[in-house]
Amino acid sequence: MQKTYYDPKDLKDFGKISEWDQELGDKFFEYYGKVFEDGALTAREKSLIALAVSHTVQCAYCIDAYTSDGLKRGLEREEMMEAVHVAAAIKSGATLVHSVQMMKKYDKLSM
């Protein structure tokens, strides 16, 4: 039995998901490829966003892929870490902003 849930080699097999549903798989990868093309944002900027989002969704495959992609694009570690902090700030901010609800509820119920 496999001893870990994650196998780095699974990333290379991502494309095989289409084997079980060709139509949806093809549509997904076409969409995915289109999203990362140069547009109003450059492919480099999109790669950095993807790296940040990878951390918030805590996708080990995505972190692997977009760290490598960033290196290939010449991203520097300072840029990468700043992007992760932006993601972390939003995630922690999203947690903390809910504390306003907690505070209001607390105050409402308290005498």
Add this chain to the structure above:
Amino acid sequence: MKSLAKRKDSLADPKNQLALFNSGVFANGELPTFKQKVSESNQYPIKPNKLEIFQVNLGYMCNQVCAHCHVDAGPDRKEIMTTETMQLCLNKLKESGATTLDLTGGAPEMNPNFRWFVEEASKIGVQDFIVRSNLTILRANKKYYDMPQFFKKHNVHVVSSLPFYKRGKTDKQRGNGVFDASIKALMELNKVGYGIKGSGLKLDLVYNPSGAFLPGNQAELEQEFKTALKEDFNITFNQLFSITNLPISRFLEFLVASENYEDYMDELVDAYNPSAVENVMCKNTISIDWNGDLYDCDFNQQLDLKVATKGKHISEFDVDALSKRQIVVSQHCYGCTAGAGSSCQGTISD
């Protein structure tokens, strides 16, 4: 840092590098050998096209000791081409019909007979006369300060290494101070007209990744380099060549020591591009080492894989026999066929 040769590291012996290529993942079948992979696409054996590029390695001496160097060059390497061998190269270059002369090293400028060779070679009148300069040598000693003018006088096409347009990555790969010296050298080259539109003096840069990953898109990197070097230093250049690091010598040492070797080879194999095989540089190049021995490319030179013809020395140069030879391959060749492919002139496939 010293060269592998000076440190007497086991990887200084090409036989040990080749033994590594023929063991582990390539011996147990986990990854196909290059020969197997090329055979799958019916492209084996690889045969040469018309000879176009005469690439002469003037010696392994260099003022730098770069972490990724496939030549294992450095100040402690003493292998230097003599004028006798240079003269032989010039004689055979005339016979060969090659249209490009490409001088490399080490730092070719450090060969004491470099200027004589350039002067003599320029009389032959090849279409493209390339000197591969590491840039810092142009600022290493006063005796090299006039090199940009010397290059200009002989209409040399300068191809220079610059790993990145920022200090951090450049100095990490090539040593502290390399970035600043490289920028100064580029400014000096620009000053005499190199890389300036309309001057006719070509200045190309070479980018190679600063680690165990493949280079990104050449056109995108070129644009980033051009924008950054112009904005930050008012430097201009012609083209950027994006080159994949081949797993040879010190880069192989890095891969093994950092436990990236198998993953890197896996990435190269995974990115194998059959269309790049049609344009690999060994098909139109002959590489000559400091001693006059002949190879299919500078990488085979470092692995001591001489050409598969009876004559293996410049004194025995036979363009007809060479045109019928079979290119000698091993697992390092995956570096030239990965993704958009790689050569001394950058990518080779769309």
